[in-house]
Amino acid sequence: xxILLQQIVNGLVQGSVYALVALGYTMVYGILGLINFAHGExxxxxAMVALMVVQLLITSALAPVLVLLIALLVAAMACMALxxxxxxIAYRPLRNAPRLAPLxxxxxxxxxxxxxxxxxxxxxxxxxxxxxxxxxxxxFGAIINDVQIIIVLVALAVMAxxxxxxxxxxxGRAMRAVAENPGAAMLMGVDVNRVISATxxxxxxxxxxxxxxxSVNYGIVHxxxxxMLGLKAFTAAVLGGIGNxxxxxxxxxxxxxxxxxxxxxxGDLSGGIFGSNYQDVFAFFVLIAVLVFRPSGLxxxxxxxxx
Amino acid sequence: xxxxxxxxxxxxxxGKHFGGxxxxxxxxxxxxxxxxxxxxGPNGAGKTTLFNVITGLYQLDAGNFTFDGARYVRCKPxxxxxxxxxxxxxxxxxxxxxxxxxxxxxxxxVCSSSGIWGALLRNAAxxxxxxxxxxxxxxxLSYVGIDRPHQTLAKHLSYGEQRRLEIAxxxxxxxxxxxxxxxxxxxxxxxxASLKELLQxxxxxxxxxxxxxxxxxxxxxxxxxxxVLDYGKKxxxxxxxxxxxxxxxxxxxxxxxxxxxxx
Amino acid sequence: MRNVLNHLLRHERRNAWAAFxxxxxVLLVLPFATDALLGRGWVRIMDFxxxxxMLALGLNIVVGYAGLLDLGYVAFFAVGAYTYALFGSxxxxxxxxxxxxxxxxxxxxxIFGVLLGAPTLRLRGDYLAIVTLGFGEIIRIFLxxxxxxxxITNGPQGISQIDPVRFGSFSLGSSHSLxxxxxxxxxxxxxxxxxxxxxxxxxxxxxxxxxxxRAWMAIREDEVAAEAMGINTxxxxxxxxxxxxxxxxxxxxxxxxxxxxxxxxxxxxxxxIMILCMVVLGGMGNIGGVILGSVLLVLLPEALRNGxxxxxxxxxxxxxxxxxxxxxxxxxxxxxxVMVLRPAGLWPSAQRRRELVVxxxxxxxxxxxxxxxxxx
Numbered sequence: 001x002x003i004l005l006q007q008i009v010n011g012l013v014q015g016s017v018y019a020l021v022a023l024g025y026t027m028v029y030g031i032l033g034l035i036n037f038a039h040g041e042x043x044x045x046x047a048m049v050a051l052m053v054v055q056l057l058i059t060s061a062l063a064p065v066l067v068l069l070i071a072l073l074v075a076a077m078a079c080m081a082l083x084x085x086x087x088x089i090a091y092r093p094l095r096n097a098p099r100l101a102p103l104x105x106x107x108x109x110x111x112x113x114x115x116x117x118x119x120x121x122x123x124x125x126x127x128x129x130x131x132x133x134x135x136x137x138x139x140f141g142a143i144i145n146d147v148q149i150i151i152v153l154v155a156l157a158v159m160a161x162x163x164x165x166x167x168x169x170x171x172g173r174a175m176r177a178v179a180e181n182p183g184a185a186m187l188m189g190v191d192v193n194r195v196i197s198a199t200x201x202x203x204x205x206x207x208x209x210x211x212x213x214x215s216v217n218y219g220i221v222h223x224x225x226x227x228m229l230g231l232k233a234f235t236a237a238v239l240g241g242i243g244n245x246x247x248x249x250x251x252x253x254x255x256x257x258x259x260x261x262x263x264x265x266x267g268d269l270s271g272g273i274f275g276s277n278y279q280d281v282f283a284f285f286v287l288i289a290v291l292v293f294r295p296s297g298l299x300x301x302x303x304x305x306x307x
Numbered sequence: 308x309x310x311x312x313x314x315x316x317x318x319x320x321x322g323k324h325f326g327g328x329x330x331x332x333x334x335x336x337x338x339x340x341x342x343x344x345x346x347x348g349p350n351g352a353g354k355t356t357l358f359n360v361i362t363g364l365y366q367l368d369a370g371n372f373t374f375d376g377a378r379y380v381r382c383k384p385x386x387x388x389x390x391x392x393x394x395x396x397x398x399x400x401x402x403x404x405x406x407x408x409x410x411x412x413x414x415x416x417v418c419s420s421s422g423i424w425g426a427l428l429r430n431a432a433x434x435x436x437x438x439x440x441x442x443x444x445x446x447x448l449s450y451v452g453i454d455r456p457h458q459t460l461a462k463h464l465s466y467g468e469q470r471r472l473e474i475a476x477x478x479x480x481x482x483x484x485x486x487x488x489x490x491x492x493x494x495x496x497x498x499x500a501s502l503k504e505l506l507q508x509x510x511x512x513x514x515x516x517x518x519x520x521x522x523x524x525x526x527x528x529x530x531x532x533x534x535v536l537d538y539g540k541k542x543x544x545x546x547x548x549x550x551x552x553x554x555x556x557x558x559x560x561x562x563x564x565x566x567x568x569x570x
Numbered sequence: 571m572r573n574v575l576n577h578l579l580r581h582e583r584r585n586a587w588a589a590f591x592x593x594x595x596v597l598l599v600l601p602f603a604t605d606a607l608l609g610r611g612w613v614r615i616m617d618f619x620x621x622x623x624m625l626a627l628g629l630n631i632v633v634g635y636a637g638l639l640d641l642g643y644v645a646f647f648a649v650g651a652y653t654y655a656l657f658g659s660x661x662x663x664x665x666x667x668x669x670x671x672x673x674x675x676x677x678x679x680x681i682f683g684v685l686l687g688a689p690t691l692r693l694r695g696d697y698l699a700i701v702t703l704g705f706g707e708i709i710r711i712f713l714x715x716x717x718x719x720x721x722i723t724n725g726p727q728g729i730s731q732i733d734p735v736r737f738g739s740f741s742l743g744s745s746h747s748l749x750x751x752x753x754x755x756x757x758x759x760x761x762x763x764x765x766x767x768x769x770x771x772x773x774x775x776x777x778x779x780x781x782x783x784r785a786w787m788a789i790r791e792d793e794v795a796a797e798a799m800g801i802n803t804x805x806x807x808x809x810x811x812x813x814x815x816x817x818x819x820x821x822x823x824x825x826x827x828x829x830x831x832x833x834x835x836x837x838x839x840x841x842x843i844m845i846l847c848m849v850v851l852g853g854m855g856n857i858g859g860v861i862l863g864s865v866l867l868v869l870l871p872e873a874l875r876n877g878x879x880x881x882x883x884x885x886x887x888x889x890x891x892x893x894x895x896x897x898x899x900x901x902x903x904x905x906x907x908v909m910v911l912r913p914a915g916l917w918p919s920a921q922r923r924r925e926l927v928v929x930x931x932x933x934x935x936x937x938x939x940x941x942x943x944x945x946x
Contacts, residue, residue: 029696035696035699089906089910090906090910093910094909094910094913097913097914098854098913098914100639100846100850101909101913101914102909103846103850104846104847104850104851104905104909105905105909105910107843107847107902107905108903108904108905108906108909109902109906110902111898111899111901111902111905112899112902112903112906115895115896115898115899115902116895116899118892118895119891119892119895119896119899123892231703231839234700235700235704238696238697238700242697274715277711277714278711278715280707280708280711281707281708281711281712284704284707284708285708287700287701287704288689288690288701288705291690291693291697291701292689292690295692295694296697297697364794383797383802384794384797384798385797385798385799385801385802385803388797388798388799388800389800393798393799396795400792400794400795401791401792401795402787402788402791402792402795402796403791403792404787404791405784405787405788405791409784409787412784413784413788413796413799413801414799414800415781416781416785416788416799416801417800419781421780421781421782422781422782423782423809425780425781426776426777426780426781426782426783427773427777429776433780436781437780437781440781476799477799480800
């Protein structure tokens, strides 16, 4: 029982991170209909920038939480600038190009960012200083520490804020209008380019938050950390129904849970043939199964084939 | 001996609903061989839904659907295309990046059979078939009156030509029933007139035509028989003269949409 | 008049034959010229370029013709390679002949293609992309872990000492000399790969201009309309998947024989992405473009690898940045630059080219359409 609960706790923590990153994918997809393959690298850059700030301020007299907040702010700004730049360089020139062209520039962007990071920060794993208390708490037999609680809470708060922004503000309304029909939105006086830039920046800020969460949770930062995380988050976005904000949140949490439960139980389920090294297989199988029965993801709109 | 039957398409008690909304209920109609059958009705009356049911895009929820003597239940569109129902689309759906000729050649798919081996070996039979496909496609292009170079991409044709190309593509399947979804939409008077001529020629060649139109004048002037749908129900059917005078039809058009009645 | 025409035609045909012959001679002499000028390493790179060409042409059928975005194509390469490795190495003590194992690899890859395709082909574009990506990862993870409880794939260590390609007693794994010229294995494999590549090109060309090829393109352009025209979209899409997969399987088998070693590392997601880049960057749907794309994307990183270190030496007197990182960085920049400058690829298909020429006409038409929409 406590093992089950422990896996659920771990899954929720991991899932919160996936959800935040998945939101970035889904927002861009919703508005431009393209997979921003470089989004995972934005997460990595966020983590790296935060690490630099922390290293700079750690010796100062500032309280650790304050240091982390400053790092978060700087990282978010850096990522927003990066997101803006990515859109301008790699996507805007290709707005009307064949569908796969922006996918290739996105891949190019991802390669560029990864290797730039490798040049700047090297190939080694960097330890991320423990700035938050790690004291464990017992929750119905499962152990959860402060950092994990904070991660889940922050993720929930950010997601709630995003939903408010999209549904209650002028910018949000413009975003939804552009997602629905860019041409009509433009005719109605919406500055489509600005809205798209804002979407990229917003998604990148979420990526920065996620990057710091991962760093704080695992205590390690690496130039390659964004790739797999991005892939998982994209999977989560598709699982929930890409283009749908709530879908990305649900998909992220669900993927986290599936992975962690899969890792915990796959051995027992298969009579010891498969070990936890098959956890990714498990996640992808669930994804395929879900899509076979719900081709547009869990919360995706059913795009009826209209004639 | 259903083959001798004069009825080509027979719908009885057809129903289709989306969620709680009944798009079609209890619609029964039959189309005879060789006639031009019109289907009109105000916006949202269920015309296109009916169309999608008989071309296999939607599965019907109630009723029966018989075509050329055979009953069709839960059939994919390609099965119905093979059976002899060819269609066009309200919002033109051509293969935009293929040439005009290739578009029509795709229509010959059901009337030809060469597969992978034919393609690879390009033996005498495959070559002959390919030649016949191209030949027939060229004929059809001139039949519908597209006199542009055949290598023009479909998306570079004019609007009227695209409508005609869709008809040529549908005709390429050698259909028994040609179903046209608002072929005159967006056309000017001259284009509409020549479309009317084309449809008469097609009927003259022995193909039955089902026509959904907004342009009531065109339908009443062209069709042998007309059915009127309103709120998913058939409210009238008959020769154009009867339908024109039918009080239910006048109410549907005047009550539903005053602008339509003027047309 | 007619005589003159005939004469000209014959002349043209003669020219075509001459060009054909010349190209043939160049392709035959190329490995030796490269060997002499650039060294043996580059002949090996050429071998790889041919392998990737086959892969890219296979993926081109799926992505370029049928319009199905496949991000896990390398899985079929892996299936072909492991089939060859398992039936021709000390792993199980099996040493089946090349002519039996290679088609088997293609067949297995084809079966996997159908297995993947059957449940997933009704998914729309990007959903299919993520499912194929997942499938590719699943295959790789299995290869990585199937060393326990029963050792099948030997896990991350991979399978080594794979038999070289052998025709009777003639092994491509050792040097042979003919009329005083020594053919080393890289040369011999070059000719073998060239033969298979030509075969793949031939098959692609034949398929492109056929009833099946037209059906694929119709599905790519508009699936609903294609189905309404009587095309059984599910079967035709499965056919594209199966064809593409078997090309992948064949290249996989050749790869295993050539390398003598396979491990899961060679079949990562990055490989799938690379092959996709070759197809799109060169010019999706156009055989020439795909060939160009694969040659460039194999040669460019290699050229950068050889250039990145020495150029820095010459410029700054020392190696300032990690050459490996610099090489990949430049590669990424090149991908972005090419796509931004030529969105339809370096060498787009004839239709795409026509599209670029009549762009103005298209814009005028679109304006007309907009007016029409507004009027409606």
